Amino acid sequence: xxxxxxxxxxxxxxxxxxxxxxxxxxxxxxxxxxxxxxxxxxxxxxxxxxxxxxxxxxxxxxxxxxxxxxxxxxxxxxxxxxxxxxxxxxxxxxxxxxxxxxxxxxxxxxxxxxxxxxxxxxxxxxxxxxxxxxxxxxxxxxxxxxxxxxxxxxxxxxxxxxxxxxxxxxxxxxxxxxxxxxxxxxxxxxxxxxxxxxxxxxxxxxxxxxxxxxxxxxxxxxxxxxxxxxxxxxxxxxxxxxxxxxxxxxxxxxxxxxxxxxxxxxxxxxxxxxxxxxxxxxxxxxxxxxxxxxxxxxxxxxxxxxxxxxxxxxxxxxxxxxxxxxxxxxxxxxxxxxxxxxxxxxxxxxxxxxxxxxxxxxxxxxxxxxxxxxxxxxxxxxxxxxxxxxxxxxxxxxxxxxxxxxxxxxxxxxxxxxxxxxxxxxxxxxxxxxxxxxxxxxxxxxxxxxx
Numbered sequence: 488x489x490x491x492x493x494x495x496x497x498x499x500x501x502x503x504x505x506x507x508x509x510x511x512x513x514x515x516x517x518x519x520x521x522x523x524x525x526x527x528x529x530x531x532x533x534x535x536x537x538x539x540x541x542x543x544x545x546x547x548x549x550x551x552x553x554x555x556x557x558x559x560x561x562x563x564x565x566x567x568x569x570x571x572x573x574x575x576x577x578x579x580x581x582x583x584x585x586x587x588x589x590x591x592x593x594x595x596x597x598x599x600x601x602x603x604x605x606x607x608x609x610x611x612x613x614x615x616x617x618x619x620x621x622x623x624x625x626x627x628x629x630x631x632x633x634x635x636x637x638x639x640x641x642x643x644x645x646x647x648x649x650x651x652x653x654x655x656x657x658x659x660x661x662x663x664x665x666x667x668x669x670x671x672x673x674x675x676x677x678x679x680x681x682x683x684x685x686x687x688x689x690x691x692x693x694x695x696x697x698x699x700x701x702x703x704x705x706x707x708x709x710x711x712x713x714x715x716x717x718x719x720x721x722x723x724x725x726x727x728x729x730x731x732x733x734x735x736x737x738x739x740x741x742x743x744x745x746x747x748x749x750x751x752x753x754x755x756x757x758x759x760x761x762x763x764x765x766x767x768x769x770x771x772x773x774x775x776x777x778x779x780x781x782x783x784x785x786x787x788x789x790x791x792x793x794x795x796x797x798x799x800x801x802x803x804x805x806x807x808x809x810x811x812x813x814x815x816x817x818x819x820x821x822x823x824x825x826x827x828x829x830x831x832x833x834x835x836x837x838x839x840x841x842x843x844x845x846x847x848x849x850x851x852x853x854x855x856x857x858x859x860x861x862x863x864x865x866x867x868x869x870x871x872x873x874x875x876x877x878x879x880x881x882x883x884x885x886x887x888x889x890x891x892x893x894x895x896x897x898x899x900x901x902x903x904x905x906x907x908x909x910x911x912x913x914x915x916x917x918x919x920x921x922x923x924x925x926x927x928x929x930x931x932x933x934x935x936x937x938x
Contacts, residue, residue: 513827514549516582516607518573518598519589523612523639524551525562526816527586532563538820542827550576552589577602584826586819587611588639596620603627603635608830610822612639612815618713618729621720634829634836636822641714642667642791644814645807646821651721651795653837658797660722662762664934667714669789669810670705671737671757673697675745675774676787679754684742697789707736708772711759718793719761719770727761727768733851735773744929747861747900748776751887753933754784767849776859777934782806852909857886857933859902862918863925866897870923874899877921881914882906902933 515531517524531538531546539545548564552573560569570576577585577598585602587609589595595616602609604627611617617624617640628635638648642665651660666672670692677688689706692698704710712732719727737757745755753776761770777784782804786792791809796802808814829836864870871890878885883906891898903911911930918924 511545512547513544513583513830514547514579514581515823516549516576516579516585516602517551518576518585518587518595520551520553520560520562520564520569521588522812523815523819524586524588525560526812527588527819528562528564530813530816530820534820538824542824543831544827546823546827549581550579552576573598574601577605577607583607583830584823585609586823587613588819589613590615592616592619596624599624599635600627603631603633606631606633608634608636608826610636610639610819610826612637612819614640614710614713614717615729618716621717621728622726632835634826636826636836637717638822639815639818641717642793642805643669643807643809643811644817645791645793645805645809646818647718647793647805648721650805651718655795655797655800656837658800660763660795660797662760662796663715663718663722663793664761664783664796665711665715665718665759665791665793666756666783666786667759667791667793667809668705668708668711668757669791670698670702671708671711672786672791673789674706675737675740675755675757678740678742679745679749682742682746685738685740706738708734708757711757712772715759715761715770715772718759719768722761723763723768725768727770727848731768731770731848733771733773733854735771737774739929740774740931741929744859744861744931747859748931751776751859751902752779753777754779755931756783756786758783758934764849764854767847767853769849769851769854771851771854773932775932775934781934852907852912854908855905856908856911857903857905857935858883858911858930859900859933860915860918860930861928862899862901863928864897864899865923865925866892867923870897871899873921873923874918877917878903878914881917882910883914898928 551564551569553569556569556571585607587595587599595613599609617637673692674688712734713729716727716729716732748755756777758775759772783792783794792804792806794804825836884904886902886904888901915927918927
């Protein structure tokens, strides 16, 4: 395969229109020109003077790869720069930085590797690729002596990667907890504020354009699981891949669960949680009840937030637009500016501090939490005693409990003290086998002051 090679780090000097010493030109190649890619082109054009002053070079789009050349695009890029062969972007000798916003595993992986091998730095927003094959890409970037930046891969326009890699590089992160999927947060917000069921809220999200054509990656937790693997890898300086993340979506969350959460003083959110426990990385994504006083409880609609807990800095929260064209493109352009600064000075940025070692992953059964549980039970003497004894038999203690309804509509609502996941799952199985329990209607993890 013929590959045009760039000598990384060679300075390009010149003068700006204001006369200060700045780079003459650095070419940009774009893989993909959809919602994010088109927003990148508009930001580069609209903020050209400011970007030149801040980066030390004039940035020029040299080539753009798209699926269809016939499609009309409202972007400030000449039509003759478009191609439907992405290799033309990576091979273009005038391209110094490749921006990948096409998504998916292939051909994105092969194209990024080709760009890195040929001495071109890469900016990517591809969380799926980084969460599964990130080590291969980072290793190649190190070998080639170029930058691979990915701020936009997690939480869209919210700056979180650089703070974790640089500002908090000397900190010991205890836990990261976040709302990092706008679609599911919008759905849960509507269920909370309007009292509607999941299907109705999902339909509204689709109508407003907050979902993909196939919302499975969002509502089943695949999207936030990929993001949490990236965050955990950086925070714990270890390799965590998407398959290491316990994943549970929101399709089983009901309006009744949310109503009970409100009565208990909680809000229901789809949370990504990463923490180190006894030297093992415990990373998971699942719905949880979180206290109304917690900052994450007030994150509504399609907004995202990442809550970081450190030994010395205490608690930090990063909050804002976690998706969408302009916010995500802002993160992409920020990475480009950083790389250009490195190119003009003959240096490299801070390398990826993750994937240095294979993490010891803590199985979900070994994690612990508090739990909410709703039981449909018979309304007759002895029910409470038998249920309580079953809890005790499985090493799960009850923190609070109340009964609602009578006869065929009798319910027990309980919140436990902290317990091992495996003990709680065994408890659920035992409760389903009791003749006094009609149904284990629902259960959910609870984030409380015992965490």
